[in-house]
Amino acid sequence: MSRPILVWQQALQARWNALGAREQRGLRLAAAALLVLLVWSVALAPALRTLKNAQTQSAQLGQAAERMQALQARARLLQAKPVAAPQEALKPLQTAVTALGQSASLQVSGEQATLTLKSVSAQSLGPLLAPAPGSGSSPSEAHLQRDAASAEPLWSGSLVYRLPAQTRTKP
Numbered sequence: 001m002s003r004p005i006l007v008w009q010q011a012l013q014a015r016w017n018a019l020g021a022r023e024q025r026g027l028r029l030a031a032a033a034l035l036v037l038l039v040w041s042v043a044l045a046p047a048l049r050t051l052k053n054a055q056t057q058s059a060q061l062g063q064a065a066e067r068m069q070a071l072q073a074r075a076r077l078l079q080a081k082p083v084a085a086p087q088e089a090l091k092p093l094q095t096a097v098t099a100l101g102q103s104a105s106l107q108v109s110g111e112q113a114t115l116t117l118k119s120v121s122a123q124s125l126g127p128l129l130a131p132a133p134g135s136g137s138s139p140s141e142a143h144l145q146r147d148a149a150s151a152e153p154l155w156s157g158s159l160v161y162r163l164p165a166q167t168r169t170k171p
Contacts, residue, residue, distance in 0.1 A: 089163050096128055113161040119147055119154040
């Protein structure tokens, strides 16, 4: 051992020997209590906390797994669903334009159809916002404003629909 450590150890030993039996017992008890506290805070408490939280975390992970499985099943259903031809998807939109007359116009560009509306009632607008029957297409974008000049709520703006692609390959 090096000289300073040896001197320090000898001084500590001399001080210990100078203490009475009662003081030595008290210091041993205090050292044992500190050792127990250290073992508790470093080793046992974190392990017990982990065990306590494990059941809750396991339940949360189980719920997340169930949600993921439900989403996976829904995605498989949507993938298996036959996709309407672009012309079939346009039929409900063309019917709506015909029913609305001068208040609506339809522009088709590739896989996108834009329905422009002018002063359309909320009753007429509602079905246009829901998925079109048979086509599964619903607006991917809606840019609508309420006409402030009218007494009843009328809406103007545009709805953008995404049409199905010409062909679709199965995974």
